[in-house]
Every structure is written in structure tokens, then in C-alpha cells.
Amino acid sequence: MGRTRPGDARAKVLKAASTLFYRDGIHAVGVDTVVAEAGVTKAALYGNFGSKTRLVVAYLRERDRLWQEEIDRITAGHADPRERVLAVFDAYEAWLARDDYRGCAFLNAASEFPDADGPVREVVRHHKTALHSYLRAQFERGGRDHAETLADEVMLLLEGAAVTAVVARNGRSFRTAKRLAESLTA
Known part of the structure; x- marks a missing residue:
């Protein structure tokens, strides 16, 4: 070799x-x-x-990069900020369908690394904060009042759907969460 x-x-x-x-x-x-x-x-x-920890950080950073590409690809076809937010649910479901879904890699990593100030948790926080910021920015672009609160609520729907999808082993939770988000953001 x-x-x-x-x-x-x-x-x-x-x-x-x-x-x-x-x-x-x-x-x-x-x-x-x-x-x-x-x-x-x-x-x-x-x-x-x-070190293995730095390898874990690199793994999560790469996963974050791929996830951002997926979000950009799926939301790019939507000019309306509300539709872009709703398309994030489609991105999650698409990820589930092709990735032998075992849950959110970032939440999985957070559960394995209890040090809240450690480098792994820092990458997890960055990933989740970036998604929250994206959602908030879309709500702000759409002229919505309480953009921060709406982003908080949509994040809870996304995270809950991600966990439920692991247990149910299907994407129905993302479709249900998306319907709730449609009502929430109407």
C-alpha cells in the first residue's frame, strides 16, 4: 500500500x-x-x-458546513421569508431521509460531552445559535414583530421534531411541526 x-x-x-x-x-x-x-x-x-477532541470538533464543524449548504439549497427557491423558515422543516426531513438518521449530531455530541464550556459544546452552541439567527433574520426580513420569540418557538418545534423522528423512525414529526409553524407564523 x-x-x-x-x-x-x-x-x-x-x-x-x-x-x-x-x-x-x-x-x-x-x-x-x-x-x-x-x-x-x-x-x-x-x-x-x-487529539480526539479536536477531531470531534472538526467533525462537527464539517457537519455544520454541510448542514448550512443544505439549508441554503432548500431555502434558496423561496423569496418570501416565511416560506424560507418553513422550508427549514423540509431541510430537516431531507436530511433524515438520506442520512440513516440517528438524531441531531450536535445534540448527540452535547449529550456525550458534559463540559458546558468545552470545545465540543462551543461548536454545538455555534451551530444552534446560527440556526436561531437565521430564523430570526427571516422573521425580521418579513417585518414580523417579536422575531426573537418566533425564532425561539420555531427552534423548539424543530428540535422536538428531530428528537421525535429518532424514536418514530420517520419524518412525520417534521411535517407535523411544519404545520404548527405555519399556524404560528400565519
Whole structure:
């Protein structure tokens, strides 16, 4: 087997970690499993990430980037701010359909890392705050009063639907939450 170039090793480790962490849980997956799945050495993992925690942070940042792309793709076809907000429910359901859904990767990570001030929780907070800010901005663009409160309420609907979808193993909760959001934002 040929040597893996440093950039390739980073991408391979991140891809393997992303699959394994999401599927099996972060603490259940050791670095030995990640390097075996990636086909690289421990030195390559540590050389690129420094620690398992920094690998987890990179995994979550990449997941956040992909999620932002998904939101942008699905909401781009809607000029109306309210429709953009409602399309976020469609983005969640689309994510569920193609990703062997095991819940929100960020909430899953938060449950595994109890240190509220740690780097993992910081990335989780960033992700959730960014989504809340997006929702609030849409409500503000639409001239809605109480944009902050509406964003809070829609976030609760989204998060509740995400958790319910794990248990129910279907996307019905997102459709139900979307109907509630339609009423809430009418």
C-alpha cells in the first residue's frame, strides 16, 4: 500500500470519523477504529488533529458546513421569508431521509460531552445559535414583530421534531411541526 499524502490523510480520517461518530456515538469509537476505517496511521490522525477532541470538533464543524449548504439549497427557491423558515422543516426531513438518521449530531455530541464550556459544546452552541439567527433574520426580513420569540418557538418545534423522528423512525414529526409553524407564523 502506498503512502497517504497529508491532505488525503486528513480527509480520510475526517470522513471515517464522521461516519463512525454519527453511527456509533463519539465515545464508543476509539482512535484505533477511526484509523483502521480511514486506512491511515495514528500518527496521521494526531498529526492532523492533535487529539480526539479536536477531531470531534472538526467533525462537527464539517457537519455544520454541510448542514448550512443544505439549508441554503432548500431555502434558496423561496423569496418570501416565511416560506424560507418553513422550508427549514423540509431541510430537516431531507436530511433524515438520506442520512440513516440517528438524531441531531450536535445534540448527540452535547449529550456525550458534559463540559458546558468545552470545545465540543462551543461548536454545538455555534451551530444552534446560527440556526436561531437565521430564523430570526427571516422573521425580521418579513417585518414580523417579536422575531426573537418566533425564532425561539420555531427552534423548539424543530428540535422536538428531530428528537421525535429518532424514536418514530420517520419524518412525520417534521411535517407535523411544519404545520404548527405555519399556524404560528400565519
